[in-house]
Amino acid sequence: MSAPTLPSMPATTAFDRRALADFRSLAGRIDGNGPRYTSYPTADRFEAEMDDARYLAALDACRADSPAPLSLYLHIPFCENICYYCGCNKIITKDHARSARYVDYLAREMAMVAGRLGERRAVMQSHWGGGTPTFLDPDEMRRVMAALTQHFHLLPDGEHAIEIDPRRVTDARMALLAELGFNRISLGVQDFDLKVQQAIHRVQSYEETRDVVLAARRLGFRSVSMDLIYGLPHQTTERFAATIDRVLTLRPDRLSVYSYAHLPHVFKPQRRIDEAALPPAGEKLDILVSTIEHLTAAGYVYIGMDHFALPDDDLAIAQQAGRLQRNFQGYATHAGHDQLGFGVSAIGAVAGHYVQNARTTDEYYAALDEGRLPVARGFGMSVDDHLRKTIIGALMCHGTLDIAAVEAGHGIDFARTFAPELAGLDALATEGLLRRDASRIDITPLGRLLVRRVAMVFDRYLRQDAGREVPLVRYSRVV
Structure with a gap:
């Protein structure tokens, strides 16, 4: 799977004091429970x-x-x-x-x-x-x-x-x-x-x-x-x-x-x-x-x-x-x-599949005794999942998203594919969490403190939980 080239982020130790002050006032209202996105889907x-x-x-x-x-x-x-x-x-x-x-x-x-x-x-x-x-x-x-x-x-x-x-x-x-x-x-x-x-x-x-x-x-x-x-x-x-x-x-x-x-x-x-x-x-x-x-x-x-x-x-x-x-x-x-x-409850991510082992030693040992790998559950990613994982990863790790690179790498029209998500981003932009135009999304210093809240906008499963219909990306140039 090809991926957009990710921009570098300068190593700076100074943190925007105004962002911290705004975070104090915003966090209780906007930063509820949500995924940490150590994987997508979670x-x-x-x-x-x-x-x-x-x-x-x-x-x-x-x-x-x-x-x-x-x-x-x-x-x-x-x-x-x-x-x-x-x-x-x-x-x-x-x-x-x-x-x-x-x-x-x-x-x-x-x-x-x-x-x-x-x-x-x-x-x-x-x-x-x-x-x-x-x-x-x-x-x-x-x-x-x-x-x-x-x-x-x-x-x-x-x-x-x-x-x-x-x-x-x-x-x-x-x-x-x-x-x-x-x-x-x-x-x-x-x-x-x-x-x-x-x-x-x-x-x-x-x-x-x-x-x-x-x-x-x-x-x-x-x-x-x-x-x-x-x-x-x-x-x-x-x-x-x-x-x-x-x-x-x-x-x-x-x-x-x-x-x-x-x-x-x-x-x-x-x-x-x-x-x-x-x-x-x-x-x-x-x-x-x-x-x-x-x-x-x-x-x-x-x-x-x-x-x-x-x-x-x-x-x-x-x-x-x-x-x-x-x-x-x-x-x-x-x-x-x-x-x-490897081991009880361990999670792997292999060729577009998440795999988690059995949670107890009894189940783990029994599977291996039977000549089976001790898989308990997992997930096979779709084209849509791969695309959203790329976006969430770029925002969480680098604080910016090159929209043209995503379009070129995945063969999509970003604005058409993510129209509801862009509306959600605009609401967060009014809170000062990000800036965006047709070519890129940039997380602000305040948004870095609430970055999972920005990432949640692109989580189709959360949107489905909320009862919102989400168009599924089924085809792209790469998987």
């Missing part, structure tokens, strides 16, 4: 009709596209302790017999997928998530990496990342990660305030986190990322700013600052959180605005949504070069690669 649209046979066909199509490099995601679901805020697919245990068995099945899944691809494909990006991937003991980690390198070629100049819990990682374990070929680590921090940590059942000292960062620097890791969460119990603007100050002493290359979504009816551990201690909506918004001001003043580039990076980090460089993309880990550095997902 995961809530996946269907149970996606089965092993359709995934195998997608892998055959991916094989025909070789030798294009791939991205890989491995889901390691185990954690020793539960964090009350967490909505991840996880297994709380201290029993390594369970993880040892899981590693065996993970290797079997890799062998089945790689066998279908027919050759040892190059991998530009790999990411181990969870759960807590460093739950695995050193022997288990070596076995997983051995299976990966047996079936795939992890490119040495690629990005190979792992999520770690600083409370469970020693200098020896950090040395092992470097030996295994990881060059980027992502640390869960959430908040350094002890009262907040106690309320979410995750007490983690600054010193534990600092020691891991220092080890990563000493061992030559290319990038250190930290995850923070705002909206947790007992947080205030002042107290979260103190956490940001402590984070800045460690100078991580990337930061993700996620909004806590309190959904105790969906995630049972959240029922242990005292709702009365959660910051009110106005305070939560103030925390976000203060954090953006704080980080950009300290030299971080606001990448978009909840991501920040130093100007010389690969993420900021990718945005400048027009290579930034959204995938299931958020913003990523290389566009256009098929992604294979």
